[in-house]
Amino acid sequence: MDVTQDLSFVHLISHASVLVQLVMGLLLLVSVLSWWYIFLKMFAIRDEVKLTEEFEEAFWHNQNLNELYKYASGNSTREHGAMERIFAAGFVEFVKLKKQQGVDASAVMEGTRRAMRATYQREMDRLESHLAFLASVGSVSPYVGLFGTVWGIMNAFRGLANVGQATLAHVAPGIAEALVATAMGLFAAIPAVLAYNRYAHDINRLSTRFESFSEEFSNVLQRQP
């Protein structure tokens, strides 16, 4: 390996200025975190979709609400999806209000809807957690990387001012090491943006499904004697 022009990757990083190294470290951390969230959300949304489909299937094939409630809230080993929890909350509230004397039908339905809406919002909040992080990584980390690059290039050019005969060989290593910061920023940002868009779309579809389910379930409850 030559002493004069060693542009290996490790060399580039270890010889960058402190600020550029800090920026690179920050970007690496952010990148690892965002990938972690990407995979977390990927698994979570996949599970949620699967559970929702299973429960919809069960709901439309089994008209006995008591059995459904046991299925949806029984402490069996299987996980419960968001839709099951919405169903359980609405059903529990409906049964409680029905048992009370002197509550008219519209008040019962009102209370049931409120219970379902509360659970729906809690579930949406859970599904959307960490998405904001992905969004900010996607929008900010290119700028952070660019900042590191600009700083590194500024240093490279300032060092150049002391050299009488400026050649490309004087600037090239500095610029290369500075550009590593941009590469890392983009590496963190691109998957984060893609994942954010994808997951926002998936969650939006799930939310539509939950809403229409709670409407339909209200109708079913209203028909109950």
Next chain:
Amino acid sequence: MSATVYREPHRLPAGILALAVHGVFFALLYLGFSWNKSASLPATMSVELWQSLPEVTVAPPPARIEEVAPQPPQEKLLQEQVVKPDIAIPEKKQVVAKPAVIKPAKMKPAAKPVEVVKPEPVAPPPVEQKIAEPKPDPRIAAQQAAAMAERARQEEQAAAKGKVVDEYMGKIQAKIRRNIVEPPDVVKKDIHAVFRVTLLPGGGVLKAELKKSSGNALYDTAVERAILKSDPLPLPPDAALFNLFRELNLSFKPTE
């Protein structure tokens, strides 16, 4: 509904996958991208430097002759001005005693020009004395050998000096060339503008007169302006070399 903090499932596999992605990324960076480990850059660097030198390389031979013959008085004057004479005289003797050993070893032109040059004007007389004194009977072979050694020594010195001169000639030309703002309508590219530049000891430009016009008045004035603009021209740190830079004939041609 329990109000406990929700924890996402699959935390561990997600973390492992995230780390794996980064491992793959860095492996790709490290292996897939052919980082430039061999030095191909210095070659281009030297090309840049030598581009301006061929016109200058003509200068060293006359410089060598001038120094040996007519300039000793001048240089002695200069040395008396620059160096204190009572220190200089003992130094000279020391340096003369072991000149040939030191010179070839020290090839750094900028760092040690003073030692390299100083013995030059003083050297010829003592050696001639040596030849004259111990061997009054004319042994031609010994004399020739001594003369040969002397010549070799001078050539080495001149080479070292020539290197410094070349380096600074190149620097001067490069600095001026950088400052030239070429007029946009220079059509003919094979024109030359020759300037005689008179320098002050500090590198300041005393005078820049056009010796041979390029035929394009705009280009001539552009070069003149560039010479005046690059006012402190780079000079070697050794004051004794200034005589070579007092009057410069610089030739410029438009870039392709």
